[in-house]
Amino acid sequence: MVTQVRSDLLQRVQMSWQDPECDQVIQSLINNTTTSKYKWNDGQFIRKGRVVVGPDLALRQELLTLMHLSSFGGHSGVHGSYKRLNSLFYWKHMKKDVRNFIRKCTTVAKVFFEQVFKLHGNPETTISDRDKIFLSKFWQELFKLQHVELLHMHTMRRLMGRQRFTLYEVVYGQSPHLHVAYVSGDSLVAVLDMSLKAREECITTLKFHLTRAQSRMKSQSDKRRTNRVFDIDDLVYVNLQPYRQYSVVYRSCNKLAPSLRNIMRIPQIIVTLPVLDDNGLIRAELVAVWERKMMKKGNHVVVYLLIQWSNGSHEDATWEPYDDIEKRFPEFQIA
Structure with missing residues (x-):
């Protein structure tokens, strides 16, 4: 929010008070002969804490330009520009002028x-x-x-x-490309290696900030939630929003339908949920190790395993680093 205005604009605003109508109101305020909404305070002609702008069309256009086209204006819409301008200045039909100004903005x-x-x-x-x-x-x-x-x-x-x-x-109009992580030193071209490492650092930073933002939103949302433990056959009061819950009852217009309030009994339901990976996807389980090979990676030798996964056949097996498999599946005995 803008809290200061250039001194030259303030001088022009004061000059706009020389209009006969403004001057008449100011004189009546100085002589205490009126009880209008306008005030004369320390040489300032104000109305409800905002500086009054006289009928100077060029000045008003400059103020509209300042509050809409400048860096802090950001080409915001009618509401944002009007709110920013109305917090500092006042003149009749200001909102109409803001709307016309933005409509002509190219x-x-x-x-x-x-x-x-x-x-x-x-x-x-x-x-x-x-x-x-x-x-x-x-x-x-x-x-x-x-x-x-x-x-x-x-x-x-x-x-x-x-x-x-x-x-x-x-x-x-297409699905995003699969991101393949780059390992430092894979490229012999120094410029390409530096560029790819910078990309990985940028992606890591973005993931960090996204995770932090998600954690902040979750913590704010959890402030109104409490952990409750219920036993089988307990009676609970249920309040379901129809536009979020579709499995209990179906309505043709969910958003306008009333919420569903009822007392329900906790049933005995046994559900085995799949294991998820770090990305929230169902983790594929390791079924078998078919082959192994050794490859040179930089100045080191890395062992790779040909892994068959639970969600694929033998033809869908992939080569994975031995160290990664050992960390992800410590319970699996690799021969």
Whole structure:
């Protein structure tokens, strides 16, 4: 939030008070002949803690530019720009002026062509969350001339149904490439080795911050939760949200349906859950070791094993380092 404004702008704001209407209100405030919402405090013409801006259209445009196009404005929408401007200044019909100013703003289109079009070319479809900028006549005409179809989120949900897509698949139209970890020293080219090591360090840093963010969100969510242990045949009060729980009861419109509240008895259910790996996927169990071989890796000799997994046949066996297998499956006796 901006807390300071340039001194030259403040001087221009004070000059805008020379308008006859503003001057009349100021004189009545100085003479204590009015009880309006305006205040005259230490030479400042304010209304509810905000500085009043007179009918200077050029000044108002400059303030709109400052609060919307600057680095701290960030080309935010009508609500964000209006909230930022309204916290410091006041004039009549400010929100209408903000809306008209943003509707005429073309900087977003320039950034789009510089940051998106140059790198990826002309997109065939563009998905919007029905933001007013994307729904404006400017954007509709721009993409119409480019022969690009604008898809709103509700249209995409209808087209995709219940399918789930990652952000990468939505943007690039394909599944993300499998990341193969790079071992330092595998490449004899110094520049390539340095670049790949930097990539691995970057990925490690990203994973660290993602894990930390997930842990922070989990800790905040767990503050309202308590651990409860129930025995078989205990009676519990259940409150299920229909748009999250589909297995108990089906309704045609889940979001508008009332929540399901009922008293249920704890049944005896024995479920054997599969073992998951570090990535949350079902871990494949080691079935057999078919072969072994020795390979040179840098200045060391590494033993590899041909492993058959529980989710594949003998033809699907893969070569894995002996040390990794020994750590992951210490109970398995490797002959």
